[in-house]
Amino acid sequence: MLAVSIFEVLENLCTALQGKHTTVAGMLQAVEHTTARMTTLRSDESYNSLYSSAQQIVEQLNLDAICLPRQSRPPRKREYTTTSSQHTFDNPAAYFKPIYFTAIDTAQQSIRSRFDQYSFTTVKELEECLVTGQLKDTLKLYPEVDVTRLAVQLPMFRSSYDYCSVDQAIQLLYVPVDQK
Numbered sequence: 001m002l003a004v005s006i007f008e009v010l011e012n013l014c015t016a017l018q019g020k021h022t023t024v025a026g027m028l029q030a031v032e033h034t035t036a037r038m039t040t041l042r043s044d045e046s047y048n049s050l051y052s053s054a055q056q057i058v059e060q061l062n063l064d065a066i067c068l069p070r071q072s073r074p075p076r077k078r079e080y081t082t083t084s085s086q087h088t089f090d091n092p093a094a095y096f097k098p099i100y101f102t103a104i105d106t107a108q109q110s111i112r113s114r115f116d117q118y119s120f121t122t123v124k125e126l127e128e129c130l131v132t133g134q135l136k137d138t139l140k141l142y143p144e145v146d147v148t149r150l151a152v153q154l155p156m157f158r159s160s161y162d163y164c165s166v167d168q169a170i171q172l173l174y175v176p177v178d179q180k
Contacts, residue, residue: 001054002100005046006107009037013111021166023131024124035108040102049120050100051093066092127166133158 016022016030040046058066068089125138126165133155139145163169 001094005041005050006103007040009034009041010107015021021165022166024120024127025086026107027122028115028124031111035111038104038111040109042108042110047096047097047100051096060177066096068092092148129154130166130169 013030014032017027037073037142052177058064068091071086071088073086122138122141129136129139135147135151135154139147139150142173157169161169161172163172
């Protein structure tokens with residue numbers, strides 16, 4: 001059940017990222033929506049709802065009740081005779097709660113580490129240049145781009161064609177070999 005609740009959100013993100021006409025700005029927006037949804041899942045109410053629905057399914061299917069795992073004893077220390085005791089949980093809900101939150105935190109951190117990068121910001125700004133027809137300072141990072149010519153050509157291209165993504169702009173530039 002835990003996997004279903006988390007992977008459902010992540011599957012929606014994967015679908016959004018793999019769309020045919022997906023833009024970098026749209027990808028980053030989908031990531032923001034996903035992390036916001038994961039944040040709402042990371043609450044006591046969501047966990048309690050998930051745990052109670054798991055208990056209902058166990059009862060409906062006549063399965064063994066959700067229980068704590070077997071407690072193992074810590075190894076006996078020969079030299080040191082401290083009387084520290086191992087932490088034990090009172091009930092299964094308390095045991096599985098940190099696992100639930102850890103899974104959500106891991107998924108959120110993985111998403112952030114992949115999409116909160118400088119390279120994504122650069123690609124997003126380059127995409128905005130093409131889509132809006134306005135130059136950005138990011139172009140200075142690429143010495144092979146003649147910014148003076150691009151300042152003239154990009155607004156002309158933008159005013160001549162109607163497009164809203166890089167893929168659409170590429171399709172406009174593509175001319176089949178037999179039409180040349």
